[in-house]
Amino acid sequence: MDAAGGEDFVYDEATGEWIDAAEAAARAAAQTGVEVRDAVGNRLADGDAVTLIKDLKVKGAGQVLKRGTVIRSIRLTGDAQEIDCRYEAIKGLVLRAEFVKKL
Secondary structure, three states: EEEEOOOOEEOOOOOOEEEEEEHHHHHHHHOOOOOEEEEEEEOEEOOOOOEEEEEEEOOOEEEEEOOEEEHHHHHEEOOOOOEEEEEOOEEEEEEHHHEEOOO
């Protein structure tokens, strides 16, 4: 919707009001700003490489990931304590952030 002044407005379903697009973008960024931190407090982001700080038994795979194993290209899940990653021969691996350290 264009107003006479040329500003863009979007409908906010949560409040039931029309708000300007810049404010809507700021609200969306604030809501998706889940901060994920590793075992030593470093902030994690999509694409980071991490290393395991302890041996972990992988449920359902019958494997143990050893301490020091490097996991590349992680993805954040939206949960402050879980990261999604890939590791050879294990599909759908989700690790707790408390067991990894950013490289």
